Amino acid sequence: MATPAKEAKAVTPAAHAVEIRNLHKHFGKLEVLKGIDFAVDPGQVVCVIGPSGSGKSTLLRCVNLLEQPTSGRVVLEGVELTDPDVDIDAARRRVGMVFQQFNLFPHMTVLQNVVIAQRRVLGRSAAEARRIARENLEKVGVAAKADAYPAQLSGGQQQRVAIARALAMNPALMLFDEPTSALDPELVGDVLTVMRKLAEEGMTMLVVTHEMAFARDVADRVVFMDGGVIVEDGPAAQVIGAPRHERTKSFLRRVLDPTHTDV
Amino acid sequence: MTEKSTATEPSGPAGTPPGRARLSPRKKQQISRAVQYVVLVAVVVFLVLRIDWGGLAQNFAKPEVAAETWPEVFTVALKNTIIYSVGGFVFAFLFGLIFALMRLSSVLPYRWIAIAYIEIFRGLPALLIFLFILFLPLALRGFEVPGGTYGQGILGLTIVGSAYMAETLRAGLQAVPKGQMEAARSLGMSHSRAMISIVIPQAVRIVIPPTTNQFVSLLKDSSLVLFLGVTSEYVELTKFGNDLASTFSNATPILVVGVTYLLVTIPLGYLASRLEKRQGRGR
Ligand SMILES: Nc1ncnc2c1ncn2[C@@H]1O[C@H](COP(=O)(O)OP(=O)(O)OP(=O)(O)O)[C@@H](O)[C@H]1O
Ligand SMILES: [Mg+2]
Numbered sequence: 001m002a003t004p005a006k007e008a009k010a011v012t013p014a015a016h017a018v019e020i021r022n023l024h025k026h027f028g029k030l031e032v033l034k035g036i037d038f039a040v041d042p043g044q045v046v047c048v049i050g051p052s053g054s055g056k057s058t059l060l061r062c063v064n065l066l067e068q069p070t071s072g073r074v075v076l077e078g079v080e081l082t083d084p085d086v087d088i089d090a091a092r093r094r095v096g097m098v099f100q101q102f103n104l105f106p107h108m109t110v111l112q113n114v115v116i117a118q119r120r121v122l123g124r125s126a127a128e129a130r131r132i133a134r135e136n137l138e139k140v141g142v143a144a145k146a147d148a149y150p151a152q153l154s155g156g157q158q159q160r161v162a163i164a165r166a167l168a169m170n171p172a173l174m175l176f177d178e179p180t181s182a183l184d185p186e187l188v189g190d191v192l193t194v195m196r197k198l199a200e201e202g203m204t205m206l207v208v209t210h211e212m213a214f215a216r217d218v219a220d221r222v223v224f225m226d227g228g229v230i231v232e233d234g235p236a237a238q239v240i241g242a243p244r245h246e247r248t249k250s251f252l253r254r255v256l257d258p259t260h261t262d263v
Numbered sequence: 264m265t266e267k268s269t270a271t272e273p274s275g276p277a278g279t280p281p282g283r284a285r286l287s288p289r290k291k292q293q294i295s296r297a298v299q300y301v302v303l304v305a306v307v308v309f310l311v312l313r314i315d316w317g318g319l320a321q322n323f324a325k326p327e328v329a330a331e332t333w334p335e336v337f338t339v340a341l342k343n344t345i346i347y348s349v350g351g352f353v354f355a356f357l358f359g360l361i362f363a364l365m366r367l368s369s370v371l372p373y374r375w376i377a378i379a380y381i382e383i384f385r386g387l388p389a390l391l392i393f394l395f396i397l398f399l400p401l402a403l404r405g406f407e408v409p410g411g412t413y414g415q416g417i418l419g420l421t422i423v424g425s426a427y428m429a430e431t432l433r434a435g436l437q438a439v440p441k442g443q444m445e446a447a448r449s450l451g452m453s454h455s456r457a458m459i460s461i462v463i464p465q466a467v468r469i470v471i472p473p474t475t476n477q478f479v480s481l482l483k484d485s486s487l488v489l490f491l492g493v494t495s496e497y498v499e500l501t502k503f504g505n506d507l508a509s510t511f512s513n514a515t516p517i518l519v520v521g522v523t524y525l526l527v528t529i530p531l532g533y534l535a536s537r538l539e540k541r542q543g544r545g546r
Contacts, residue, residue, distance in 0.1 A: 064449055066445055066448065066449065089448075089451050089452070089453050090451070092448065092449060092450075092451045093450075093451035095449070096449070097445075097446075097449035099442060099445070099446065101440075101442055103440075103442040103443060103445065103446035104446075105443065105446070105447075105461055105465075106465065107464050107465050107468060116450075116460060116461075117447075117450035117451060117452060120452060120456055120460060121450060121451040121452055121456075122451075162446075165450070166449075166450070169450060169451065
């Protein structure tokens with residue numbers, strides 16, 4: 001199984017931005033991912049939905065190897081990350097990740113947050129890194145806060161800085177793990193607006209979210225996970241509008257607030 | 264506890280109303296306070312009458328002897344105390360950080376070494392470590408601690424301090440949320456780069472108040488340099504006080520030296536608690 005993969009890597013150009021094959025993840029005896037298969041094409045936005053504990057975060061964390069998969073393959077732009085010979089740090093540069101809890105570096109200003117990895121990882125000059133940082137802060141609408149510290153920002157602003165920080169590394173793929181779940185309701189919109197803009201610009205995105213309106217409007221595909229397996233994977237309108245599986249239907253009935261079902 | 268319950272049980276079923284305090288709680292408090300004042304006054308009166316104040320002043324606060332300590336108490340003794348304790352602190356911090364990182368390492372032998380070091384040197388009296396350094400040249404023939412007397416004193420304080428510092432820094436490193444390392448790694452930083460740029464700076468901030476206290480305690484432990492048998496220009500406060508006290512057969516230098524320690528330790532202790540409060544608010 002491993003040999004044809006290596007050949008494929010060498011011969012064919014990467015058709016998928018990221019490809020996940022037969023991915024399993026155990027935490028001790030607990031099997032959290034039970035054979036996940038799917039791929040995201042360049043420019044695609046894929047939303048992952050599913051009940052709490054279904055393994056959505058674990059899946060995302062396996063894609064950039066914050067968790068080491070127990071078995072299976074993760075192939076990013078034709079490079080197999082799960083290959084032990086691959087330089088993980090180099091591979092991770094191509095994947096941006098946005099966390100539910102923002103995880104900004106609290107001892108650095110907003111600008112330094114966006115500059116540090118550009119300098120230390122990509123080796124950009126200070127001037128270039130700052131220029132790129134400002135561009136990206138501009139893009140997410142927090143340029144005015146460049147010299148503030150994260151603690152001085154609202155949650156929505158912090159999350160947008162976190163997005164700018166990831167974008168400054170020119171990622172081929174952006175991962176979002178419930179980026180708006182820790183936000184006050186009135187701040188969710190700003191972050192989703194930024195994400196919509198990114199999607200329109202053609203960024204490849206894999207988004208775990210409970211925002212069904214966002215998934216329906218922005219995602220090319222929606223993946224419904226339950227109990228560590230993909231139950232349903234299809235066009236957003238179909239999975240959310242006309243789910244085929246009973247588990248998807250009952251999940252959607254639970255999450256779709258009555259006030260939102262009219263659309 | 265069992266005694267109490269058995270004592271009160273009979274009174275319940277017997278139907279006697281719960282014993283009414285003959286004195287109101289406030290009255291009781293007043294009486295208690297009055298008793299405390301009476302005791303205090305009695306002790307003070309006793310001391311004032313019984314102690315030979317003149318003799319005491321002659322022995323502990325003799326102006327002529329105090330004058331003799333000047334200015335060397337600051338220019339030599341305090342200066343050396345600060346050299347020993349700052350030197351010891353810097354190295355204790357560095358080695359403490361190394362042992363803390365080893366303690367958290369995924370390489371098992373590193374963890375063992377760190378645990379052994381920490382447990383051994385936290386469990387030994389500081390004086391024993393200084394005596395060990397004193398006898399080191401006997402054990403290792405031809406071995407000399409670099410830096411001469413300063414080197415020996417600083418080495419002793421480094422060993423005394425680093426084990427504690429390692430535990431403090433380990434707690435600081437563990438107090439940095441896991442998401443910080445994950446965010447750094449997801450930006451492509453290596454583990455060591457993330458440690459250096461992201462985790463360690465935050466850990467150091469967290470441990471500033473406790474390490475300030477550890478500096479104070481190293482400063483006090485620097486008095487053990489006394490046992491290294493140091494001479495004139497290397498004496499620190501305690502040795503300085505001890506020597507002058509013997510010369511004059513008078514305890515005044517000890518008092519002078521004590522006050523000099525307090526001039527440094529009290530403000531530092533105050534600073535540490537201020538930093539602690541500020542951090543408590545900031546987090
Ligand atoms: N590091 C870990 N060690 C042990 N168990 C873990 C670990 N991380 C996750 N799990 C378990 O794996 C399961 C899936 O967790 P995961 O966080 O992937 O779910 P999720 O779909 O993201 O849920 P949520 O919507 O609540 O975020 C849960 O049962 C969780 O307790
Ligand atoms: Mg999750």
